[in-house]
Amino acid sequence: MAKCKGCGKEIEWIKTPAGKAMPVDIEVITVVTAKGEVVKGHIPHWATCPAAQQFKKK
Ligand SMILES: [Zn+2]
DSSP states (O other), rough: EOTTTTTTTEEEEEEEETEEEEEEEEEEEEEEEESSSSEEEEEEHHOOOTTGGGGGGG
């Protein structure tokens, strides 16, 4: 299991359709899209990470 270098929380790495790796929180959440579709997914870790500013400095 990977851990965030910024805050130490356990994260998963997911590959985007563009082939880039994206860190996400482990928890799976259920959301409804604007089209009314119910989908399960992860929250991007940079959305919840208290150290997220480190990711934006690139
Ligand atoms: Zn973090």
